Amino acid sequence: MRFNILLLSLFFSIWAFAQEEEVYSIYFDFDKYNLKPEQAEGVVAFIQKLDTTKVETIEIFGYCDDRGKDEYNYTLSTNRANTVKNKLLEKGIKNKIIITLEGKGRVLIDEDLLDNVPEVRSKNRRVDVVINYKPAVVNDLKIPGVYNKIPKEPVVGDRIYLEKIQFDRGSSKLNIKAKKELDKVVRDLLRNKKISFEIQGHVCCTPSYQTEAIDRGTKKRELSSNRAKAVYKYLIAKKIPKIRMTHKGYGNSQPLGKGSFFDRRVELLITKVDN
Structure with a gap:
């Protein structure tokens, strides 16, 4: 249940980018890049909430946890990003506004400094969809x-x-x-x-x-x-x-x-x- 709430919720990053764009994240199982039914439903719900007339561009970034070799993780993170892109296109998002599609590979962590390494790794197995809005008029x-x-x-x-x-x-x-x-x-x-x-x-x-x-x-x-x-x-x-x-x-x-x-x-x- 907790995973589904995280998955289906539209949320804003608490980092420095939070104030500048809307970010939606989809979390994947270990070593997977396909969308499960509940994940696909979450993406659809996200798209339905968007006022696409105000969206200027979309950027999609894929990530992996810190395990595995770099080359494999770049491929996996790119596949995750492409999976989400294809779902957005399927639901009516125009390809021309998706200006960035990038697999970032693995997100390194310092196990000695973290209290809950498995949870951190699960959150690093994700795709971020970044919505950039048109300038306000x-x-x-x-x-x-x-x-x-x-x-x-x-x-x-x-x-x-x-x-x-x-x-x-x-x-x-x-x-x-x-x-x-x-x-x-x-x-x-x-x-x-x-x-x-x-x-x-x-x-x-x-x-x-x-x-x-x-x-x-x-x-x-x-x-x-x-x-x-x-x-x-x-x-x-x-x-x-x-x-x-x-x-x-x-x-x-x-x-x-x-x-x-x-x-x-x-x-x-x-x-x-x-x-």
């Missing part, structure tokens, strides 16, 4: 006071959703694309010198007992805070006065209620408008 939200750019007549409490400011998975470092988008934000802020604002970082999909996600750079649960700080530092470097800005991470405490892909975000909350 804030205009689709239709939430009063939430905009995709600074409104013509801003008021305190308005929120500017920086929908194109995307970070790499589990990272608080600004990539090239994010910096280019922030340059556009800088131009807007320089034209609207009367507003002050708080830079807010948000994440989604952390476990229910955690409100914040892990920053893989620091290995600490401070991802939303670090992302907000990264934007803050970039704006300072672009000559936006410090006196106009504060920054804060809110973890997953302020979901928009429109789906997890909208909750991975950075916002500017207008806190003051000078006359």
Whole structure:
């Protein structure tokens, strides 16, 4: 029963990637790559829950436990990944959105440091299906006071959703694309010198007992805070006065209620408008 619950449940990784994509895992028996009936039912249930109109890409990764030779385990993990891919295709997922299919081979463990080696090995005999969603379009939200750019007549409490400011998975470092988008934000802020604002970082999909996600750079649960700080530092470097800005991470405490892909975000909350 416990195995079936684990198998059929849609869950989010508790590691650094948790906040960036939805992950579904299928666990296999030792030395097997075929899907048992209950496993196939779990995959079907997972597909039925997906809003495929919002899915941008899918990645499939197969794994094995640490026993056996490398070549054999790479073949086995690849066969597991292909088995799951074929089931997804059978249930209507388009092949063109499956951009990665990879057998990772065995997952090494240190038996001396683990309390329950058999359980750890059973969880390493798996395939992870990673769902990457399309970028959020804030205009689709239709939430009063939430905009995709600074409104013509801003008021305190308005929120500017920086929908194109995307970070790499589990990272608080600004990539090239994010910096280019922030340059556009800088131009807007320089034209609207009367507003002050708080830079807010948000994440989604952390476990229910955690409100914040892990920053893989620091290995600490401070991802939303670090992302907000990264934007803050970039704006300072672009000559936006410090006196106009504060920054804060809110973890997953302020979901928009429109789906997890909208909750991975950075916002500017207008806190003051000078006359």
